[in-house]
Every structure is written in C-alpha cells, then in structure tokens.
Amino acid sequence: MLRIVLADDAVLLREGLVALLARFNHTVVAVGDAIALAAAVDDERPDVVVTDVRMPPTFTDEGLHAAVDLRLRHPGLPVLVLSQYVATAYAAKLLESTDSGGVGYLLKDRILDVAEFVDGVERVAAGGCVIDPEVVRQLLTRRHDPLTRLTPREREVLALMAEGRSNAAITTSLTISEKVVGKHINSIFTKLDLPADSTDDHRRVRAVLTYLQPHDQKPAARRGPS
Incomplete structure (x- = not known):
C-alpha cells in the first residue's frame, strides 16, 4: 500500500483518481494547487507524488515547477506528472533527475488502461522511470x-x-x-x-x-x- 499525494485542480478528475487508487488499496491525500501540494508533501512525506502541470493561479506550469522544487527539497521523492500536454520548461529538469528517485510523465489522453496507470504509479514509487513516448518525442523536437x-x-x-x-x-x-x-x-x-x-x-x-x-x-x- 502506498501513501500518495495527488495534485489536480479539476475536482471531478481529482476525486475520480482518489477513488481509483483507493480500489488498489492506496491511501491518497488530494489537493488542488501547487502551494497545497508543497504543504502536503512536507506534512505527509508520501511514497510518491502524482501531479498535474497546470494549476492556479496562472494555469501554466505551477504543478511541474513545484515538482522540481520538491525533488530538490526532498531528494529521492518519486514524482509522476500526469498532464494533458508536455510542459518543456521544467520537464527536462525533472526527467534528468532520475538518478535521485523514481520519475514519470504520462499524458492523460493516452492512458487507455486503468491497471497500466496504477502500475505506472507503483513503478515510479519503487524508483522506476515511466515516460510516455510522446513526451520524449516532443522534448527531442524542442531541442531543434x-x-x-x-x-x-x-x-x-x-x-x-x-x-x-x-x-x-x-x-x-x-x-x-x-x-x-x-x-x-x-x-x-x-x-x-x-x-x-x-x-x-x-x-x-x-x-x-x-x-x-x-x-x-x-x-x-x-x-x-x-
């Protein structure tokens, strides 16, 4: 059983993911913005963080920015980014830090199987790396x-x-x-x-x-x- 901190500003999606992960006997603390995410990680010391990229107040890259900062403050903290798009501003920094703990980046629209998603969360929590091929493609394209x-x-x-x-x-x-x-x-x-x-x-x-x-x-x- 994992203790998970989940951050997503979309209430229905957030609550749906909480229910889904609970079905697999995981405990989830859910929050709706990057500030609450940082506070929850400090308080709960979770096994893994699952976060969206876009969150209040600017809805740009607060979630991913917070994830990078949290990895600096809590070395080895496993982080899985779950988003609708690839935010390259911090994605490369996050994915380059795989030597200090599990990292993942999955695109919501490309997840077709619930069990595979939960397996991805568990693999990241165990120190693994789970990256959607489209994320890799876009990061390589951005370099050119x-x-x-x-x-x-x-x-x-x-x-x-x-x-x-x-x-x-x-x-x-x-x-x-x-x-x-x-x-x-x-x-x-x-x-x-x-x-x-x-x-x-x-x-x-x-x-x-x-x-x-x-x-x-x-x-x-x-x-x-x-």
Missing part, C-alpha cells in the same frame, strides 16, 4: 526548434508580439478577446521554456527574441477570427 511546440494561432500571436503590439492591439488584429490573447501568451511562455518565476515583461522580451532567431517556415501574423 522551440517554435514547433506552438499552435498556428500561438505563432500568430507571437508574430504580433514581435511587431511590438500590445495585448489590446493583438485583440483587435486577430478579432479575439483579450482574455483569449492572455491565454495564448501564457501558453507561449510555457512552451518556450519561460517559467513563471520570471516577470511577464522579461518573458515577453525573451519570447520575441526566440521568435526572431532563424527558424524554418516562420509565418507572418494573419488577421482573422479565432
């Missing part, structure tokens, strides 16, 4: 061209940022809401390895510098509805 992780719309937003446009100006150019622009920019920061511990202005400059580096098939910004 950081812009390949962006969606077409995110590349358009970044192109307008490179032109010096404000969020309001991008909203007008692409006829989308400022809230949607903000979400795209947060996603761009995450995918270009610009973690949340930097200021937004600093990350914006670094994102533009990344865009201006030579890359193949870099599109001009298109104007139109989302």
Whole structure:
C-alpha cells in the first residue's frame, strides 16, 4: 500500500483518481494547487507524488515547477506528472533527475488502461522511470526548434508580439478577446521554456527574441477570427 499525494485542480478528475487508487488499496491525500501540494508533501512525506502541470493561479506550469522544487527539497521523492500536454520548461529538469528517485510523465489522453496507470504509479514509487513516448518525442523536437511546440494561432500571436503590439492591439488584429490573447501568451511562455518565476515583461522580451532567431517556415501574423 502506498501513501500518495495527488495534485489536480479539476475536482471531478481529482476525486475520480482518489477513488481509483483507493480500489488498489492506496491511501491518497488530494489537493488542488501547487502551494497545497508543497504543504502536503512536507506534512505527509508520501511514497510518491502524482501531479498535474497546470494549476492556479496562472494555469501554466505551477504543478511541474513545484515538482522540481520538491525533488530538490526532498531528494529521492518519486514524482509522476500526469498532464494533458508536455510542459518543456521544467520537464527536462525533472526527467534528468532520475538518478535521485523514481520519475514519470504520462499524458492523460493516452492512458487507455486503468491497471497500466496504477502500475505506472507503483513503478515510479519503487524508483522506476515511466515516460510516455510522446513526451520524449516532443522534448527531442524542442531541442531543434522551440517554435514547433506552438499552435498556428500561438505563432500568430507571437508574430504580433514581435511587431511590438500590445495585448489590446493583438485583440483587435486577430478579432479575439483579450482574455483569449492572455491565454495564448501564457501558453507561449510555457512552451518556450519561460517559467513563471520570471516577470511577464522579461518573458515577453525573451519570447520575441526566440521568435526572431532563424527558424524554418516562420509565418507572418494573419488577421482573422479565432
């Protein structure tokens, strides 16, 4: 029986995973944000941590950032990241630390068997390494061209940022809401390895510098509805 700290801001998914792991006789302490995750690990000293990447307040990479920090504070702490996408800002750091305890990174949409998921949790807790092949592929791709992780719309937003446009100006150019622009920019920061511990202005400059580096098939910004 394992003692697990589980972090996910989606209530239904979190409670579903608690019930699922309980079926396999594991004890789960569930939390909904990165701050609560750190506190629970300090209090519970779990056998393994299972965490999502995106959590409040910015919904970028707080969960993965917390996992990396926890591995530094608690050497050997097994961590399994369970997410919908690959956050490269901290994923490489986490996966490079396999010599100090179990590590895993699984994509939610690619888990097709409950028993295999639970087996993955148990293997990580035992010091093993469980990584979805798609995670490896995306990390290798990112080493060659950081812009390949962006969606077409995110590349358009970044192109307008490179032109010096404000969020309001991008909203007008692409006829989308400022809230949607903000979400795209947060996603761009995450995918270009610009973690949340930097200021937004600093990350914006670094994102533009990344865009201006030579890359193949870099599109001009298109104007139109989302």
